[in-house]
Amino acid sequence: MTDRTSERTPDETPKLKEYEGEGITVTFEPRRCLHAAECVHGLPEVFDLSRRPWVLPDAAEADPVAEVVRRCPSGALQYHPTDGSVEHPDAPTSVRRTPSGRLVVRGDLLVSGALGDRHETRAVLCGCGASGNQPYCDRSGPCAEPDDDVPEAR
Ligand code: SF4
Numbered sequence: 314m315t316d317r318t319s320e321r322t323p324d325e326t327p328k329l330k331e332y333e334g335e336g337i338t339v340t341f342e343p344r345r346c347l348h349a350a351e352c353v354h355g356l357p358e359v360f361d362l363s364r365r366p367w368v369l370p371d372a373a374e375a376d377p378v379a380e381v382v383r384r385c386p387s388g389a390l391q392y393h394p395t396d397g398s399v400e401h402p403d404a405p406t407s408v409r410r411t412p413s414g415r416l417v418v419r420g421d422l423l424v425s426g427a428l429g430d431r432h433e434t435r436a437v438l439c440g441c442g443a444s445g446n447q448p449y450c451d452r453s454g455p456c457a458e459p460d461d462d463v464p465e466a467r
């Protein structure tokens with residue numbers, strides 16, 4: 314297993330942490346993580362917040378790692394299989410507004426913001442205007458309240 318953790322900070326891209334495995338590489342964009350915990354509940358042997366590095370892609374087969382990453386609603390987690398395959402966006406694209414105003418979107422997305430236009434498949438966008446990481450939610454608005462956390466709707 315290649316267990317290499319690195320940070321990439323090119324000018325035009327967000328700060329990502331990269332966890333490289335034999336069959337799949339997982340990237341993590343910390344500012345977009347909303348702590349929905351789909352990852353740690355889905356594959357605790359791969360995603361473990363008490364460990365460094367907290368992501369070990371080779372602790373499971375590549376397919377289940379990809380499946381759990383696709384559950385990450387915020388898009389903080391992305392995956393890149395070494396066979397070159399890519400994540401297929403949900404169809405039709407869906408948008409759900411949470412009680413506190415977050416916009417949970419999945420599909421074939423082009424999200425425009427300070428980092429330019431980004432092709433996305435999953436994102437949670439700020440609907441309240443308070444986020445410091447626009448256009449993404451960073452839980453600095455009313456969405457910080459726990460009653461916004463509806464697991465079955467993620
Ligand atoms: S599933 Fe995504 S948003 Fe939730 S804790 Fe994991 S990385 Fe963060």
Ligand code: FES
Nearest residue numbers: 439440441450456
């Ligand atoms: S909706 Fe979460 S910070 Fe605005």
